[in-house]
Amino acid sequence: MDLVGIISSTGPWGWIIAGLLLLVAELIVPGVFLMWIGIAALVLGILSLVLWPFGFWGWQLQLLLFAVFTAASIIIGRRVLSNHDTASDQPFLNQRAAGLVGRTAVLIEPIDGGRGRIKLDDTIWVVEGPDLAAGTHVRIVSGDGRNLTVAPVE
Structure with a gap:
């Protein structure tokens, strides 16, 4: 049986059954699509x-509206899901170096050549900054990945 035959034989219930099957498939297949x-x-x-x-409710109009409704539901759904910006109690959880900005430490090895x-x-961190002697107190001014940028504490 072709697509037109399936749509006409199942009537409006075909769309409802297809929708329910897609929602059940969403539970099985990860994604939210x-x-x-x-x-x-x-x-x-x-x-x-x-x-x-x-008479105007033919399969052509139904498929066209299905495409339009699908695009509209995707756009609306993405907007709804993207507006859930919740403030975290640990904003630097996966950005450890950025979470260290502002802390002070003592150089265990001198900064030589930057x-x-x-x-x-x-943890022992590689730092970048002006040449300073070991034992100097420094403040972390920025962090990117594994390296920290420091400045002497004044």
């Missing part, structure tokens, strides 16, 4: 319950 297509099919199924008896080392808590 099939959900938007399933919602579009459900909306079209509900609309088909009302418009099925009318690079030296400090020990901060239980």
Whole structure:
């Protein structure tokens, strides 16, 4: 049976069944994409319950509206999901170097040629900054990945 035959034989319930199957598939397949297509099919199924008896409600219009509803549900869904910016109690959780900015430490190796080392808590960090002697107190002014930039404490 072809697509036109399936749409005409199942009536509006075909869209509702397809929408429900897509929502169930969303539970099985990770992603949050099939959900938007399933919602579009459900909306079209509900609309088909009302418009099925009318002559203009052919398979071409249904497929066109399905494409439009799918695009609209994806756009609306992405906007809804992207507005959930919650403030974290640990904003630097995965940015350890950035979370160290402002702390002070003592150089365990001198900064020579722009690079030296400090020990901060239980970690030895490579630091960049002006040439300074070992034992100098420094403040961390920035952090990017593994390296920290320091300046002498005044």
